[in-house]
Every structure is written in C-alpha cells, then in structure tokens.
Amino acid sequence: MAESDEKRNFFENVYEVVRQVPSGRVTTYGAIAAFLGAKRSARMVGWAMISSHAQAGIPAHRVINRNGVLTGKHFFGGPDAMQGLLEAEGVEVENDQVKDFDRLFWDPARELL
DNA sequence: GCCTTGACGGTAA
DNA sequence: CTTACCGCCAAGG
Numbered sequence: 001m002a003e004s005d006e007k008r009n010f011f012e013n014v015y016e017v018v019r020q021v022p023s024g025r026v027t028t029y030g031a032i033a034a035f036l037g038a039k040r041s042a043r044m045v046g047w048a049m050i051s052s053h054a055q056a057g058i059p060a061h062r063v064i065n066r067n068g069v070l071t072g073k074h075f076f077g078g079p080d081a082m083q084g085l086l087e088a089e090g091v092e093v094e095n096d097q098v099k100d101f102d103r104l105f106w107d108p109a110r111e112l113l
Numbered sequence: 114g115c116c117t118t119g120a121c122g123g124t125a126a
Numbered sequence: 127c128t129t130a131c132c133g134c135c136a137a138g139g
Binding site for chain 3 (some may be wrong): 033038040041042044
Binding site (some may be wrong): 028029030033039040041042043044045046047048049050060063064065066067070071072073074075 | 119
C-alpha cells in the first residue's frame with residue numbers, strides 16, 4: 001500500500017512545492033521533479049499540474065519548462081492568460097518566453113530547502 | 114489489454 | 127551551437 005500512496009504523494013508534493021513559489025518567480029518541471037527524486041519524470045510534474053487545475057492556490061502559471069517557455073499556456077483557458085498572470089507579477093514575457101528566466105528561476109532545492 | 118499521446122529533460126550526433 | 131532521439135510515468139482511446 002506504500003507504493004500507491006507514494007504515487008499520490010508525488011502529486012501532492014508537486015502542489016505543495018508550486019504553492020511555495022513566491023510571486024514574480026518561476027520554476028521548472030525538472031527542478032520540482034528532481035526535488036522529489038524523480039528528475040527523469042519531469043513529465044509527471046506537468047501531468048500533476050493538469051490535475052492541479054481543480055486545486056486552489058496552485059500558481060501553475062509560475063511553472064514552466066527548463067527552456068523558459070510557457071508550454072502550458074493553452075491550458076489556462078486562453079492563449080495569453082498565463083502570460084498576463086506572469087506580467088501582472090512583474091515577470092517579463094516575450095513571445096511566450098520568460099525574459100531573464102535564469103534570474104527569476106526559483107529552485108526549490110536551493111531556496112526552499 | 115495494448116498502443117499513442119503528453120505542461121519535459123538530458124544526452125547524442 | 128542546433129537538431130534529433132530516447133527515456134520516465136501516467137492516462138486516454
């Protein structure tokens with residue numbers, strides 16, 4: 001029963017980490033996955049975000065891919081919804097790509113730990 | 114029950 | 127430096 005519970009915990013862990021992301025900061029799927037010990041399963045983090053759509057307090061718009069591109073902007077109900085949210089927090093977005101991504105990158109294993 | 118797709122990432126060529 | 131392919135895990139068809 002441990003394995004099934006851990007799987008569920010993985011999703012819950014993702015929600016918790018994303019929830020700790022401060023405004024004006026962005027993180028990546030790989031960073032979260034690596035923080036959870038599944039650095040090779042960054043895709044699952046993205047899948048968890050889709051499930052997080054039903055959760056509250058999950059700033060999924062702050063979670064993007066390692067390229068700094070708003071890969072899941074289409075899942076926010078609008079092509080510019082995610083970009084608008086980031087810009088509203090002070091994050092400059094250019095062509096669906098976060099500017100100064102390296103400067104705004106929030107690493108859970110570096111700042112949260 | 115098997116195959117394909119998917120909010121990714123890293124390494125190889 | 128850019129492009130291509132494979133790998134991980136889960137869910138939908």
